[in-house]
Amino acid sequence: MRMGLFNVLKPPGMTSHQVVAFLRRITQTKRVGHAGTLDPQAAGVLPVCVGDATKMIPFLDHQCKVYRVEMLLGIATDTQDTTGKITAVCNSIPDHKIVEQVLKSFMGEYWQIPPMYSAVKKHGKKLYELARKGETVERVAKRKEIFEINWISMNQDRVRFDVVCSEGTYVRTLCHDVGQKLGCGATMAFLLRIETCRQSIHQAVTPDEINCAVNWAALLIPIDKVLNNYPSVHICDSLQKWLFNGVPIKSDLIDNDRVHSPNQYLRVYTSDCFVGIGHINEDGTHFKMVKLLPEAASTVQLR
Numbered sequence: 680m681r682m683g684l685f686n687v688l689k690p691p692g693m694t695s696h697q698v699v700a701f702l703r704r705i706t707q708t709k710r711v712g713h714a715g716t717l718d719p720q721a722a723g724v725l726p727v728c729v730g731d732a733t734k735m736i737p738f739l740d741h742q743c744k745v746y747r748v749e750m751l752l753g754i755a756t757d758t759q760d761t762t763g764k765i766t767a768v769c770n771s772i773p774d775h776k777i778v779e780q781v782l783k784s785f786m787g788e789y790w791q792i793p794p795m796y797s798a799v800k801k802h803g804k805k806l807y808e809l810a811r812k813g814e815t816v817e818r819v820a821k822r823k824e825i826f827e828i829n830w831i832s833m834n835q836d837r838v839r840f841d842v843v844c845s846e847g848t849y850v851r852t853l854c855h856d857v858g859q860k861l862g863c864g865a866t867m868a869f870l871l872r873i874e875t876c877r878q879s880i881h882q883a884v885t886p887d888e889i890n891c892a893v894n895w896a897a898l899l900i901p902i903d904k905v906l907n908n909y910p911s912v913h914i915c916d917s918l919q920k921w922l923f924n925g926v927p928i929k930s931d932l933i934d935n936d937r938v939h940s941p942n943q944y945l946r947v948y949t950s951d952c953f954v955g956i957g958h959i960n961e962d963g964t965h966f967k968m969v970k971l972l973p974e975a976a977s978t979v980q981l982r
Contacts, residue, residue: 681706682730682972683899688883689717689725701886702727705895714739714876715846716798720762723872724880731972732902738944738956738970739876740908741846743826749869750854752778752836752861758796759851760867769863775833781860782840783828785853790820794852823848837868877908903946903953910939911946912957912966919949922957927967930959944969 689698695716703711712733714726723746728736752772756763773781793799796807801816827843842850851867858865873880878900889895903911912933914922921928930939939945941963947954955971 681708681896681899682732683728683896683901684732684878684905685727685729685889685898686878686883686900687725687727687889688880688885689722690885691720691722693886694719695725698725698727698886702729702889705889706730712736715741715744717872718760718851718870720760721870721872723870724875724878724883725872726876726878726905728902729899734970734972735902735906735956738906738909741876743843743874744846744848744872745841745843745874746850747831747841747869747871747873748839748850748854748867750838750840750857750865751868752838752858752865753863754866755855755858755864756866759794759849759855760870763796763866767864772836772863773861778833778838778861779830782830782838782857784860785857786825786828789823789825789848789853791823791849791852791856792818792820794849794855821847825853841873877905901953903948906946906956909944909946909956911948912939913948913950916949922947922968923954923971925968927960927965930964930966933966939963
């Protein structure tokens, strides 16, 4: 079975689930999963894993996401974007210097209340299900990080900027909160995800390109290449049996000519075959597999 990652350029109007369903039909496999929802009206990078690569989704680099944003000032909506119902209007728009100053004040630690129109659950119900019934419930603010905000332009009531933020940050809520602080209200008018999981929009492929490809498998990125932020380790044949059965081994038995850090995850190879992710314990004394790719491991064992 083919496995790997599609760096999909999701078009606006298509849900992340619809992208997954489309790729299940194309690849003829049920084991397909995305690495982070992108709102239906948003466009941009949506990493989608196929086959055994879905087991690697938790190990992808989710820490940093990059977006291009257009924020509309003077309007607030119930969804915090332009698809929602307008709840407030203000004709007094601050000048660009004030807007830029307030926008950049959000850099650093940022406690964000999840929007009602989100998949966050409250008492077993998704917030958007409650919102559609006209209900509003109390939500707990969650700590986020805004690493960078790069100002692009302001044209009348429209502000364009790039934001680099931590996993789980709602950019439309950021726009809403900026509007609240400015006193004029704001909503998100456009969102483009430029980068996530170390996948860039510059290398992304559209669903149409995948559909029209003579060989869709050629567009798959090898999953170990996507995980190359982890150091690699090559294990000898004599250690396979122990490691593949979950038995910890002494860390000095793996690549004993290299020094690995305690509490470190490693890409594990046997010969030239990537077989999964291993972990060195906090003391640095032992190493064990934490996620094994069954197909890759069985291929190695059959040699």
